[in-house]
Structures are given as C-alpha cells and as structure tokens.
Amino acid sequence: MLAPGDDVVAWGESLDQLLDCKTGQLAFEDFLRTEYSEENLLFWVACEEYKKITSEAEMEVAAKRIYTEFVQVDALRQINIDCVTRGEISDNLSQPGLNCFDRAQRQIYALMENDCYPRFLKSEIYQALLEQH
Structure with a gap:
C-alpha cells in the first residue's frame, strides 16, 4: 500500500499533511469506513x-x-x-x-x-502503517 515518498510520519503532524497525500487519503478513508463516516x-x-x-x-x-x-x-x-x-x-x-x-x-x-483525525492517529490502521514505515 505504501509507495516511496509516502511520509506516514508527517500524516501524524496535521490533517492537511494527511489530505495532501493520496495514499494518506486512502488510509484515512479506510479508517472512516470502519466508523461509517x-x-x-x-x-x-x-x-x-x-x-x-x-x-x-x-x-x-x-x-x-x-x-x-x-x-x-x-x-x-x-x-x-x-x-x-x-x-x-x-x-x-x-x-x-x-x-x-x-x-x-x-x-x-x-x-x-477535531473528531475523526485524532481517532485515526490512534487506530490500528495508522499504527500498522507507521510500523511498516
């Protein structure tokens, strides 16, 4: 899932950093799907x-x-x-x-x-991506 240049660590700095990256958007969407949002x-x-x-x-x-x-x-x-x-x-x-x-x-x-992003950072999805990184 991760491509070279995907800065998974930067996604944790701000929602903008996450949304600026297509892979970040996809990971966030996967997480939001688990929350039905x-x-x-x-x-x-x-x-x-x-x-x-x-x-x-x-x-x-x-x-x-x-x-x-x-x-x-x-x-x-x-x-x-x-x-x-x-x-x-x-x-x-x-x-x-x-x-x-x-x-x-x-x-x-x-x-x-204020709501979804902080939970995303604590999620298994994001934590697993951080470990891969």
Whole structure:
C-alpha cells in the first residue's frame, strides 16, 4: 500500500499533511469506513475537485451531483452540516459558484480535524502503517 515518498510520519503532524497525500487519503478513508463516516472525506475531496472546474456547465452538473450525493436531506452519503448551510447550498444550486460548498467544506474539515483525525492517529490502521514505515 505504501509507495516511496509516502511520509506516514508527517500524516501524524496535521490533517492537511494527511489530505495532501493520496495514499494518506486512502488510509484515512479506510479508517472512516470502519466508523461509517467516510462520507466526510468523500465530500471534502469532491469539493476540492469541484474548485478546479472552469466550465460553468460542468460546475452546474458537479454541484448538483455533490448536492444529491452528500447535502440533501436523506442523501445516500448525507454529511452532518447545519440546516442554514444546507439551505444556502440549495439556494445556490441554480447558479453555483466556485465557493458554493466552502462553508459546508469548512464544517466537515473541522469535524474531521477535531473528531475523526485524532481517532485515526490512534487506530490500528495508522499504527500498522507507521510500523511498516
């Protein structure tokens, strides 16, 4: 699973270090799956990809997909955000901008940083990777 250059130790320094590495993301996703909360990371990654879109038409399609998959009430992978943020995203869907999901993404990042990430660092998954390293 580990590739040369994967700095497993750096993943323990910050959530940003972990998310900056594709292998780190995959390890974190594996861990989140054990907690039934991988939708947080998947949403965060979808938002990062969304910000790279330059075409308005593509942005509209991607925004609706993200909304349907993660934001709308009863979505398959519904994320845990407040109803005001959920409503703002819903209102912006007709003309989504690059920042359409920023507030929700910040909330999910904070949730991962303060909740899931510390547990990941203590997890068998991360500890095993550290040993391999």
